[in-house]
Amino acid sequence: MKRILLGSLFAIASVNAFAEAPGGPSCGWGNMLFKGQRGLASHLVASTTNGTSGNATFGMTSGTNGCRTDGALTYSGKPMLVLGSIMDELSEDMAKGDGEALTTYAVVLGVQPEDRAHFAAVTHEHFAEIFSSADVTAEDVHNATLALLKKDARLAKYAEQA
Amino acid sequence: MLKRLLPLLLGGACAALQAAPQLPATRLHELAADPFWLALGHYQRDRLGGWRSHVDDDEFFLAERGERDPTAELAATLAALYQEPALADRHPQCRFPARTRWLRERLNLDDLPQPQCREYADWHADIAPHSTVLVFPAAYLNSPSSMFGHTLLRIDPPGIDTQGSPLLSYALNFGAYIEGSDNSILYAWKGLMGGYPGLFALLPYREKLAEYSRLENRDLWEYRLNLSAAETGRMVEHVWELRQIQFDYYFFDENCSYRLLELLEIARPGLELTDPFPLTAIPADTVRAVQQAGLVERTDYRPSREKELLARAEPLNGTELEWTRRLAEDSAALASPAFQALPAERRALVQDAAYRLIRYRKSGEERDEGSARNSYRLLQAINRNPPPRLAVERPMPPENGHESRTWQLALGSREDQSFAEYGLRMAYHDLEDNLDGFPLGAQIEIAQLKLRQYEGNHWQLQRLDLANIRSLTPRSALLSPWSWQVGGGLERVIGKGRHDDEQLVGHLSGGAGVTWPLAEGLLGFALATARLEQNEDFAAFISPAAGFNAGLLWRNRLGNLGLEASADYFHNGEVRRDLSLVQQWEIAANLGLRLAARREFSQQGAPASELSLQLRWYHY
Numbered sequence: 001m002k003r004i005l006l007g008s009l010f011a012i013a014s015v016n017a018f019a020e021a022p023g024g025p026s027c028g029w030g031n032m033l034f035k036g037q038r039g040l041a042s043h044l045v046a047s048t049t050n051g052t053s054g055n056a057t058f059g060m061t062s063g064t065n066g067c068r069t070d071g072a073l074t075y076s077g078k079p080m081l082v083l084g085s086i087m088d089e090l091s092e093d094m095a096k097g098d099g100e101a102l103t104t105y106a107v108v109l110g111v112q113p114e115d116r117a118h119f120a121a122v123t124h125e126h127f128a129e130i131f132s133s134a135d136v137t138a139e140d141v142h143n144a145t146l147a148l149l150k151k152d153a154r155l156a157k158y159a160e161q162a
Numbered sequence: 163m164l165k166r167l168l169p170l171l172l173g174g175a176c177a178a179l180q181a182a183p184q185l186p187a188t189r190l191h192e193l194a195a196d197p198f199w200l201a202l203g204h205y206q207r208d209r210l211g212g213w214r215s216h217v218d219d220d221e222f223f224l225a226e227r228g229e230r231d232p233t234a235e236l237a238a239t240l241a242a243l244y245q246e247p248a249l250a251d252r253h254p255q256c257r258f259p260a261r262t263r264w265l266r267e268r269l270n271l272d273d274l275p276q277p278q279c280r281e282y283a284d285w286h287a288d289i290a291p292h293s294t295v296l297v298f299p300a301a302y303l304n305s306p307s308s309m310f311g312h313t314l315l316r317i318d319p320p321g322i323d324t325q326g327s328p329l330l331s332y333a334l335n336f337g338a339y340i341e342g343s344d345n346s347i348l349y350a351w352k353g354l355m356g357g358y359p360g361l362f363a364l365l366p367y368r369e370k371l372a373e374y375s376r377l378e379n380r381d382l383w384e385y386r387l388n389l390s391a392a393e394t395g396r397m398v399e400h401v402w403e404l405r406q407i408q409f410d411y412y413f414f415d416e417n418c419s420y421r422l423l424e425l426l427e428i429a430r431p432g433l434e435l436t437d438p439f440p441l442t443a444i445p446a447d448t449v450r451a452v453q454q455a456g457l458v459e460r461t462d463y464r465p466s467r468e469k470e471l472l473a474r475a476e477p478l479n480g481t482e483l484e485w486t487r488r489l490a491e492d493s494a495a496l497a498s499p500a501f502q503a504l505p506a507e508r509r510a511l512v513q514d515a516a517y518r519l520i521r522y523r524k525s526g527e528e529r530d531e532g533s534a535r536n537s538y539r540l541l542q543a544i545n546r547n548p549p550p551r552l553a554v555e556r557p558m559p560p561e562n563g564h565e566s567r568t569w570q571l572a573l574g575s576r577e578d579q580s581f582a583e584y585g586l587r588m589a590y591h592d593l594e595d596n597l598d599g600f601p602l603g604a605q606i607e608i609a610q611l612k613l614r615q616y617e618g619n620h621w622q623l624q625r626l627d628l629a630n631i632r633s634l635t636p637r638s639a640l641l642s643p644w645s646w647q648v649g650g651g652l653e654r655v656i657g658k659g660r661h662d663d664e665q666l667v668g669h670l671s672g673g674a675g676v677t678w679p680l681a682e683g684l685l686g687f688a689l690a691t692a693r694l695e696q697n698e699d700f701a702a703f704i705s706p707a708a709g710f711n712a713g714l715l716w717r718n719r720l721g722n723l724g725l726e727a728s729a730d731y732f733h734n735g736e737v738r739r740d741l742s743l744v745q746q747w748e749i750a751a752n753l754g755l756r757l758a759a760r761r762e763f764s765q766q767g768a769p770a771s772e773l774s775l776q777l778r779w780y781h782y
Contacts, residue, residue, distance in 0.1 A: 096548045108330070127541075
């Protein structure tokens with residue numbers, strides 16, 4: 001009884017709330033300002049580092065939308081992959097000089113809490129170099145960031161780690 | 163002699179390698195009745211008093227009758243723990259780390275073989291479970307499927323507050339697993355009826371965030387739970403056992419929320435969270451259950467991107483809003499002297515609002531060069547002249563809202579007849595209900611029954627709603643959402659009823675239109691409506707009608723006031739009109755008093771007026 005209690009009117013509502021939505025455009029992610037978020041580089045890195053557990057949706061790999069294989073990597077692992085999935089948020093945060101995506105990027109680069117404000121200030125100041133056009137890829141952004149860090153006395157050590 | 167000894171010796175060696183302890187039957191039964199074992203197997207009493215697991219997957223059981231026999235499953239598990247360690251990742255110890263730990267500790271199994279569980283160890287190390295957050299993406303007005311909300315868990319590694327970022331954590335989500343491309347109606351139906359298997363998925367939290375906050379524009383509530391690292395670890399250990407394991411999935415009870423509560427019971431044995439949900443598990447109620455169990459340490463709020471956009475645009479005047487729209491269309495206007503003439507701090511706000519507006523409009527669409535270039539130009543401008551940090555006011559958390567079930571008792575009169583009315587609504591909220599924790603203009607009613615007792619002890623079914631959903635989302639200078647409503651069930655209208663002037667009709671109706679914010683806390687709405695009615699007074703079996711529904715919704719000091727007019731013009735010539743006024747008085751969080759006045763007009767009979775005073779008790 002309880003399972004048929006509330007019949008068919010719900011048919012107009014999708015059960016989205018309790019289910020994985022089928023993938024939309026851009027692998028269900030939504031529109032991206034920057035290209036290359038799911039670029040070849042990410043997939044390549046992912047497919048080579050991501051050896052364990054072949055199943056679809058259980059950490060380490062992903063794939064509910066059938067188009068990504070990232071998510072496998074830990075803090076100290078590959079900032080690139082994380083970067084690839086937060087490009088839009090990161091660009092906005094860097095432009096403003098503050099935000100969760102910017103902190104996240106600092107974390108994956110291994111920037112210690114005491115240096116994060118400085119990291120935010122430096123990347124904010126050099127936003128136009130890091131995001132040099134609307135067509136940059138995650139790889140471009142990462143390389144530009146590392147180049148920038150190297151020039152900064154306080155942050156140079158993080159560029160070497162990465 | 164030797165010949166006789168050898169087999170014995172060999173047998174002895176094998177036994178030493180494989181010997182699972184032989185427990186007496188009573189001890190086995192006793193262990194298998196332990197609530198923790200029953201929780202690990204997701205067992206539940208069935209109607210005949212036996213056991214049945216919610217898990218619908220042979221992979222999960224080691225005993226043949228494991229789905230219905232916790233004792234057999236326990237005995238089989240115990241034996242399996244002693245299998246050849248060379249099985250490595252395929253060893254039952256690696257498949258079932260939570261069962262293994264529990265049995266080892268309960269039975270002091272210090273002679274267990276030690277297989278190398280590399281897959282599991284890597285996986286566990288990657289997640290690094292340390293603390294747990296219950297995440298509740300709240301209802302979004304314009305999306306019916308979200309109206310009940312959803313819950314998931316976030317598993318954080320150590321040092322999340324100081325060293326880490328939630329964007330790097332994993333989200334643990336239980337959902338129906340949909341293969342192929344069923345259309346949405348079939349999808350909904352199968353989802354409701356258990357046609358899809360339910361599976362746990364573990365994926366980066368940032369992806370869930372993007373899905374909810376950007377694509378669906380839902381606010382997120384994050385409840386940091388006070389589970390210890392050991393408790394979180396125990397739960398994640400069991401989650402591994404559920405990898406690719408299929409559950410029955412039902413929208414109303416065995417849904418995401420129910421499964422997560424089960425997991426929390428495993429994290430902290432002794433918690434009883436699932437007991438109060440015999441019939442339906444509504445996510446907001448599950449949050450409340452977790453709250454009441456004293457599990458919540460801290461609550462964080464993440465506004466949706468839409469909320470942020472509206473908050474950013476809020477202080478802007480008409481000209482500035484005009485600029486916002488223009489820049490979102492074409493950000494080349496940034497360089498125009500007219501725009502540059504605005505004060506720098508106002509430009510900062512406008513640029514940010516315009517950027518957010520583009521991203522809002524483009525979310526869910528394919529990337530296109532034009533909008534990417536526009537967005538990028540705005541980002542450059544924002545970079546040169548950054549806006550102050552955006553603060554979005556935190557609304558009342560959803561678990562503070564009234565409870566989901568409503569009992570209703572009304573006294574009133576219709577024309578010269580007085581009546582008492584008794585009602586029960588299974589879920590959830592209508593436009594005039596106590597508002598705390600709900601958005602103004604949202605209504606979702608499921609399964610409502612009203613019985614009326616007229617003078618002379620004449621009883622009648624007054625109303626039976628299957629569902630009645632209304633979404634009145636106000637338009638603003640930047641956003642133009644549609645409002646809509648849909649409903650169906652049985653109700654009384656003026657006609658030739660058996661005892662009086664009321665006829666019970668079946669109907670299915672819907673409408674679409676627009677809502678405007680007229681002032682703070684005042685909405686005006688107008689919708690065009692359509693209706694299919696099954697009415698014994700009409701010649702046709704089904705009669706269609708078109709009409710309108712317009713009104714005001716006013717949030718005042720007592721509660722909500724609704725004033726509505728509606729009309730239905732039937733194909734067969736009948737015209738039915740209705741005027742109603744409702745004022746709710748919010749007496750307490752879970753108690754409301756409602757005054758309702760209504761006048762109906764129809765060509766089937768004389769106009770009728772109704773006045774009633776209703777007590778509404780929100781009670782689980």
